Amino acid sequence: ALAWEFVACAVLIALVLHVGRAMRRVQPSAAPVEPRSVRVDEGEAAALLAAGGFAVALILGVANYPSIPLWPWAVGFAALAILSCWQSVLARLPVVPIVSSVLTATGLHVWTDANRGLPDSISAPVFIAVLVAFIALYQVTAQRFTEPKSRSVAYWGAGVAALLAQATASAALGTPEFDPRWLLGVLLGFAVLATVAANGARASLLYAIAAVATLNSLWTNSTHETWGQSPVRTSIAPTAMLFVALGTVLFTLWPFVRRSIWESSRSVWRAAAAASFLAFLPLRELWKLWFPQATAAPVPALLALVVGLGWWLARRAPTDISATGAARVVGRVWFAAIALFWLAIVVPLQLDHDWLFVGLVLAGASEVWLWTRYDHAPLKYVGCALIAGASALLVLQRFDGSYVVHDAVLVNWLAWSYLVPAAAAMLASHWLTKLEMPRLRAAQPARHAQSLAWCGSVCGLCAAVLFFAWLNLVILNAFGTRPSFRWLTERMPARDLSMSLAWALYALALLVLGVNRRIGGLRWISLGMFMLTIAKVFLFDLGNLQGLYRVASLLGLAIALLLVSLLYQRFVFRSAAKDEPRPPAPGGADPGAAEPEHAR
Numbered sequence: 001a002l003a004w005e006f007v008a009c010a011v012l013i014a015l016v017l018h019v020g021r022a023m024r025r026v027q028p029s030a031a032p033v034e035p036r037s038v039r040v041d042e043g044e045a046a047a048l049l050a051a052g053g054f055a056v057a058l059i060l061g062v063a064n065y066p067s068i069p070l071w072p073w074a075v076g077f078a079a080l081a082i083l084s085c086w087q088s089v090l091a092r093l094p095v096v097p098i099v100s101s102v103l104t105a106t107g108l109h110v111w112t113d114a115n116r117g118l119p120d121s122i123s124a125p126v127f128i129a130v131l132v133a134f135i136a137l138y139q140v141t142a143q144r145f146t147e148p149k150s151r152s153v154a155y156w157g158a159g160v161a162a163l164l165a166q167a168t169a170s171a172a173l174g175t176p177e178f179d180p181r182w183l184l185g186v187l188l189g190f191a192v193l194a195t196v197a198a199n200g201a202r203a204s205l206l207y208a209i210a211a212v213a214t215l216n217s218l219w220t221n222s223t224h225e226t227w228g229q230s231p232v233r234t235s236i237a238p239t240a241m242l243f244v245a246l247g248t249v250l251f252t253l254w255p256f257v258r259r260s261i262w263e264s265s266r267s268v269w270r271a272a273a274a275a276s277f278l279a280f281l282p283l284r285e286l287w288k289l290w291f292p293q294a295t296a297a298p299v300p301a302l303l304a305l306v307v308g309l310g311w312w313l314a315r316r317a318p319t320d321i322s323a324t325g326a327a328r329v330v331g332r333v334w335f336a337a338i339a340l341f342w343l344a345i346v347v348p349l350q351l352d353h354d355w356l357f358v359g360l361v362l363a364g365a366s367e368v369w370l371w372t373r374y375d376h377a378p379l380k381y382v383g384c385a386l387i388a389g390a391s392a393l394l395v396l397q398r399f400d401g402s403y404v405v406h407d408a409v410l411v412n413w414l415a416w417s418y419l420v421p422a423a424a425a426m427l428a429s430h431w432l433t434k435l436e437m438p439r440l441r442a443a444q445p446a447r448h449a450q451s452l453a454w455c456g457s458v459c460g461l462c463a464a465v466l467f468f469a470w471l472n473l474v475i476l477n478a479f480g481t482r483p484s485f486r487w488l489t490e491r492m493p494a495r496d497l498s499m500s501l502a503w504a505l506y507a508l509a510l511l512v513l514g515v516n517r518r519i520g521g522l523r524w525i526s527l528g529m530f531m532l533t534i535a536k537v538f539l540f541d542l543g544n545l546q547g548l549y550r551v552a553s554l555l556g557l558a559i560a561l562l563l564v565s566l567l568y569q570r571f572v573f574r575s576a577a578k579d580e581p582r583p584p585a586p587g588g589a590d591p592g593a594a595e596p597e598h599a600r
C-alpha cells in the first residue's frame with residue numbers, strides 16, 4: 001500500500017506540472033515546424049525534471065524494497081514515461097524519449113536483479129508483455145514527430161528500449177526455472193523491434209549496436225552455466241544454434257527487406273556483411289557442444305552461404321554513378337569479400353591443424369584475388385595485412401614450441417602449415433605485382449611515377465619467409481628423434497651442415513628466380529640470405545664441425561659464393577649498367593650509335 005501511495009503522489013505531481021505547461025502552450029499551425037533550439041523554458045524544464053526525478057526516486061525505491069511486487073513500480077514507470085513522451089512531442093525535444101527509456105529499463109532491470117529473476121507473483125509472459133508495451137510506447141512517440149531529424153532521434157529511444165529490454169529479459173528469465181529456448185526466442189523478438197527502430201531512425205550505428213548486442217546475448221544465454229552441465233546444455237544446443245543462425249540471417253539480410261531506406265547508406269551494408277563475424281564463435285561453440293568429436297567446418301560454410309546470398313541479392317541491384325549506386329557497389333564488395341573469407345576457412349577448419357593461421361593466409365589471398373576483380377583499394381590492404389600478420393604469427397608463436405616428428409620427410413603436416421600459406425602468399429604477390437602499380441599510376445600518375453608495389457613486395461617477403469621456415473623444419477624433422485623436436489636444440493654436425501647447404505641453395509634459387517623474373521626484391525633477399533649463411537658457417541658451424549664435416553661445409557660455401565659472384569657479375573650488375581642512361585656525346589651524337597658510313 002505504501003508503494004502505491006508513493007507512486008500515486010509522484011505521478012500526480014508530475015501530471016500537474018505537465019498539464020499546466022500544456023495549457024499555456026500555443027497551438028502550433030498546420031505549416032511544417034522547423035526544429036527548435038535545445039533550450040527549454042521554465043515550465044518545460046520543471047515538467048521534465050519532475051518526471052525524470054521521480055523516475056530516479058522509483059529506481060531507488062525498487063533497489064531498497066525488492067520484496068514489493070512489480071505492479072506499483074511498473075504503473076509508476078509507465079505513467080512517468082507517458083508524461084515524458086507527451087511533453088517531448090509538445091516541446092519538440094526528441095532526446096527526451098531516449099532518457100526516459102534508459103530510466104524505465106534501468107528500473108525494471110534493478111527490480112529483476114534484486115529479486116534474482118522473476119518471483120512467483122508474476123509470470124514470464126506477463127513480464128515480457130510489459131517490456132513490449134514500453135517499447136511500443138516509444139515507437140508511437142517517435143511517429144508523432146513531424147520533422148524528419150527529430151523523428152530519427154526519437155526512434156533512438158525505441159531502439160535503446162528494445163536493447164535494454166534484452167538485458168532485462170536475460171536477468172529475469174536466465175534462471176534454472178525457465179526454459180532457455182523460451183528466452184532465446186524472446187531475445188530474437190526484441191532484436192526485430194530494435195531493427196524496426198533502426199529503420200525509423202535511419203541510423204546504421206543503431207543497427208550495428210543492435211547486431212552486436214543481440215548476437216552477444218544469444219551467445220551468452222545459450223552457453224550460460226546456469227543451464228547446468230553437459231547433458232542439459234547439449235540438449236538445447238540445436239535450438240540455440242537455430243536462434244543464433246536466425247539472428248545472423250536477420251542482421252545480414254534485413255537491409256534488403258527495407259532497401260528503400262538503406263540503399264544509399266554505405267555503413268549499413270558494411271554492418272550487415274560483417275554481422276557474420278559476431279556469429280562465428282557462438283555457432284562454433286554450440287556445434288562443438290552438439291558434436292564433440294566433429295570438426296566445426298560446417299559453421300563457416302553456413303556463414304559463407306548466408307553472406308553469399310547477400311552478395312547475390314546485392315549483385316542483382318542496378319548500379320549507377322550516384323551516391324546510391326556507390327553504396328550498392330560497396331555493399332556488393334563487402335558481401336563478396338566476407339563470403340570468400342568464410343570459404344577460405346572451411347578446409348583448414350576441417351583439417352583442424354594450424355587452421356587459424358593457414359585460414360587467415362588463404363583468406364588474405366582470396367581478398368587480393370577479389371581486388372583483381374573489383375578495383376577497391378581496401379581489399380588489397382586487408383589481404384596484405386592478413387597475409388603478413390598470419391605469417392608472422394605462424395613463424396613466431398611456434399618458434400619456441402615443439403613439433404611432432406613425421407615419418408614422411410616432405411609430405412606431412414609441416415607442408416600443410418607452411419608450404420600452403422607460402423604458395424597462397426606467392427599467388428597474392430603475383431597478382432599484386434601485376435596490377436598494383438598500373439592502377440596507382442592510372443589514378444595518380446605524378447605521385448606514383450617512381451613508386452614500388454609495396455603490398456606485392458610484402459606478400460612476396462612473407463612467401464619467402466614461410467618457405468624458409470618450412471625448409472628448416474624439414475631438416476629438423478629429418479634429424480629429429482621421437483616423439484618431437486624443437487627449433488632450438490643441441491648441436492648436431494650432420495644436421496647443421498645440411499641446414500647451411502640448404503640455406504645457400506635457397507639463396508641461390510632466389511637469386512636465379514629474381515634474375516629470371518627481373519624482380520629486384522628477390523635479389524636483395526637472396527643477398528641477405530647469403531650473408532646470413534656466411535655468418536652461420538663462420539660463427540656457428542666451424543666451431544663445432546670436425547674432420548670431413550668442416551671440409552664439406554667450407555667447400556659447399558665456396559662453391560655457392562663462386563656461383564653467386566658469377567651470377568651477380570653476369571646478370572645483375574651488367575643489367576643495371578645497361579639500364580643506366582648514358583650522357584649525350586658532344587654535338588648531340590649518341591656514343592653508342594653506329595658510325596656513319598661517310599665518317600669512315
